[in-house]
Amino acid sequence: MQTPAHAALGDLLSYSGERTLLAGTLVRVPLGKREVLGVVWGSRPMAEEDAALEFKPLGTALDTLAPLGEAWRDLVAFAARYYQRSLGEIALAALPPQLRDLSGVQLARRLKRQGSAPVVDAGAAGPSAAAAATSDEQADALRRIDAEPGPFLLFGSTGSGKTEVYLQAVAALLARSPAAQALVMVPEINLTPQLEARFRARFEGRFGAGAVVSLHSGMTNPQRLASWLAAHAGTARIVLGTRMAVFASMPALALIVVDEEHDPSYKQQEGARYSARDLAVWRGRREGAKVILGSATPSLESWHQSRPPEGDDPGGRYLRLAMPSRIGAGALPAVRLVDMRLQPSKTVLSGVLLDAIGQRIARGEQSMVFLNRRGYAPVLACGDCGWKSECPHCSAFRVFHKIDRTLRCHHCGFTERVPRACPACGNPDIAPVGRGTERLEEHLGELFASVQRPDGSPVRIARIDADSTRKQGALESQLAAVHAGEVDVLVGTQMIAKGHDFRRITLVAAVNPDGALFSSDFRAPERLFSLLMQSAGRAGRDAAYLAAQGTTAEMWIQTQHTDHPLFIALRRHDYPAFAESELAQRRAAGMPPFAFQALLRADARTQEAAQAFLNAASAAADALEGAQQVARYPAVPLAIQRVANVERAQMLVESASRAALQRLLAQWQPVLHGLRRTPEGKGVIRWLVDVDPQQI
Structure with missing residues (x-):
């Protein structure tokens, strides 16, 4: 079930059932007074010691849908473990929202409708867009992608034709295997339509109208469900999406492309704070799929991981493919x-x-x-008394939007009409500052x-x-x-x-x-x-x-x-x-990629309460095994410390060893849950751990 990390609800809950269900089967189960969607993670016969326990019975099994595969479950389990979240939070967030609300009958009806939709026969389909002629650099990159295991860092200047390399790598994959699937990720929704148009033009004529699907939060819930079901069934050969697509159920996944791999948008900033780029690399290794990370300005982590061997340095885990020239002799x-x-x-x-x-x-x-x-200007200000358009709920200014004459906070969303005069002194001459x-x-x-x-x-x-x-x-x-x-x-x-x-x-x-x-x-x-x-x-x-x-x-x-x-x-x-x-x-300075970091954050009613919780957590960590290998810095407020009347503080945790950091974070979880019930936890609304943070 979907439970946030700070809820202290165990990863796995046990239910009784009349029949054995395969791992990965979706089920409806009672939780409190609600019935929610769950994923069967495993099953066993009732033992004698279970007789004294009272198990709630399973609800409906959604067994018209093929179970979620072992590779998908391993990906979810790794993400939950590495990013210090609950299994249910990762697993259920990875499923389409509409799927969580469907009954067994509704799902069966939806699958029947989707299965009866007309599918273009590949032999009768229209012509596909022809592949462009490749430059020597593109041809060399494609040859190495075909011949070597990767992962690959495709370091190509802007305009060097990285997208054509992706297209031809996918085409070669689909030509080799009649069932293989490819996942192509972009950092932002606004980049999806133009990429989708190119992939549809290249592949739909050959593989049918349903061969290419998109998966991102800009789609409606029915659209997301249809795309997810097509990928899960294997009828969608190519899935294009943003960071959420890394969790798409694709039983025949053979190639993952992460375009603009350096982009911070691949790191989720709410809830489970996973890095889709890093999970793509892990997933490729687990499923034997090739991974291509592409960028003109790679992240320093990926650049360091793709360094060639030199002297005693064995080099990085990635293979760097360089394409420094623009297509068409353009400078x-x-x-x-x-x-x-x-x-x-x-x-x-x-x-x-x-x-x-x-x-x-x-x-x-x-x-x-x-x-x-x-916006029009970041601040509206009064020259007489010094009033500024501060947000009453955040430690930030409301931005002046002239087009609709509003002051809008870009953090909590609080919006008001622009006042006719300064609210503090009545001066009618208030002016925008900045642009x-x-x-x-x-x-x-x-x-x-x-x-x-x-x-x-x-x-x-x-x-x-x-x-x-x-x-x-x-x-x-x-x-x-x-x-x-x-x-x-x-x-x-x-x-x-x-x-x-x-x-x-x-x-x-x-x-x-x-x-x-x-x-x-x-x-x-x-x-x-x-x-x-x-x-x-x-x-x-x-x-x-x-x-x-x-x-x-x-x-x-x-x-x-x-x-x-x-x-x-x-x-x-x-x-x-x-x-x-x-x-x-x-x-x-001992900073990433030469060290590994995590942030412990606390949101509370007061800044004092947030920092007291973090400092108590740091003191409690001293007793944990291996704590001396992990540095913990003093708690400090966030740059914007108050958002929507909630005070926010953070503490940086750092180690030269990824394993040592992970061990400490895993031991810390029960300690943090326990602190919520002590005086130091009073006033704390929530806490979270952000592993490999992108912003500090």
């Missing part, structure tokens, strides 16, 4: 740094950047301006209001972020407009910075990236470098278009730190140099 964009220290105070877009964008508009080309902050994408879009509209496109029509500026794409279908229509050339300047957050194949964009600009250079989070420079490299990769992807236009692709970065090593490496598109520098610093 990577030239990176230009604008020193904002030399610009007038409060300059948003420098004159040289505006001139460069204007030249692109005049030639009918497209530009992209990247700012990783949505988000909404304000940047407006600013660009004002600057280019008198400029015309080559056909004489006015310049069109579009914005893509979480606010502008809230309505269903909005993202697809906006992307279609960009691809059709209807947009001259595209403004957006990281949603537009990765994965998209914009053919007419020749200039990309990053407006304000400096904040991450001096973050307290040691991973911030790695994320910034990756984001800027990915953003640069949106420019100049079509060499033929550049040649026809007689132009070159450029990436403009406005910064006050032009001599920073990160920007120096970025100008050369030299990820290996950046990675070597960062890894040297991490090795010296």
